[in-house]
Amino acid sequence: MDVKLELYRTFREVARRGSFSAAAEALFISQSAVSQSIKNLESQLGVALFDRRGKQIALTPEGRLLYGYIDEGLKSIRQGEEQLGQYAKLEKGELKIGVSDTISRFVILNQLDSFHRIYPYIHLSIINGTSIEAVQMLKSRDVDIAFVNSPVKDAALEEHPFFKVHDVFVAGDEYRHLAGRPLTARQLADLPLILLERKSNARRRIDRLFAQQGIQIAPEIELGSHDLLLDLARINLGVSCVIEEFAAHYLKWNLVFKLQTEFAVPARWVSWCKLKSSALSPSGQIFADLIGTAPTVLQ
Structure with missing residues (x-):
């Protein structure tokens, strides 16, 4: 049944005020418009909602039943509108x-x-x-x-x-003999590599970088944590590929050092x-x- 919400609003106002004229005044519409709305609603629902006795009106049993649901429903709608307003003002959400x-x-x-x-x-x-x-x-x-x-x-x-961000390869003190020596992709791939696990976007990008040079890399260790990449490189378990900006502390305090490469590793976002x-x-x-x-x- 497709009943317009405004008919229910009018019904609730008449039931609350016990008068078509008072409801019309509250809704800022004519009394005849209120009367017509109630007739339309009763026609659509197939029941009488009000007993009309001269100028006096009262809810029928069906009207009282409907009023309980409509009153709660319209209150819920109003609460929903207020909540949305609060969300829009970022008071909630x-x-x-x-x-x-x-x-x-x-x-x-x-x-x-x-x-x-x-x-x-x-x-x-x-x-x-x-x-x-x-x-x-x-x-x-x-x-x-x-x-x-x-x-x-x-x-x-x-x-x-x-x-x-910029991807770089870093290592600990046991690899200092490689410092200042640009490494080829093959030389780097032959070192014990410590990389992120394959399901990460960053790791897939490194795999593609080596694949473009015809090299399939086989890391010694695969991890899910960037911090562990740095820590394992620091204790000389291998050469890690890390984000330079996130390794600033380790590089500043020489906990690891950056390896140079003959091939370019493009910046990314x-x-x-x-x-x-x-x-x-x-x-x-x-x-x-x-x-x-x-x-x-x-x-």
Whole structure:
């Protein structure tokens, strides 16, 4: 049954005030319009909702039954509208972000802190995962925004460059004899490599880099943590591929050193992504503005 909501609003107002004329005044419409609305509603429902005795009206049993549901329903609608208004003003709500431990620690930690200080009533939900997992969370709408190692090249997503990074190879003191000596891809591949696990975007990029030179690498150790890459290199278990910007402390204090390569390792971006098909929530848009949206979208 398709009954217009306004008919129910009119019905509730008449029932509350016990008068067509009082309801008309409250609704800022004519009394005849109120009367016609009630007739239309009774016709659509197939029952009489009011006993009409001269100028006096009273709810019928059917009217009393309906009133209980309509009153609660309209109150719920009003509460929903108020909640939406609060969300729009960022007085309530939730922002769900899909991101790796490394990116959350080194790239967006300050932005998360600033957002929470400015909008303390917005619940922040940080869900950890690799770039590939973060993309899947975004596409299944489990998160509002995903931070990824670019590129992801998914037609369903908008990908916005946010933070430029550089992949470098580092090692500990036992490999100091290699310092200042540019290494070929083959020489590097023959060393005990410590890399991220294959399911990560960053690792796939390194695999492609070597494959372009006809080399299939076989790492000695594969890990899920960027910090462990640095620590294992520091204790001389091998040569790790890390993000230079995230290894600044280790490099500054000579806990590891950077190897030189004969081949170029292009810079890349950490980007934030959203679904093309959906607008960001108010909290999501504010966060995107806070981190600084780049004007270009990666292709």
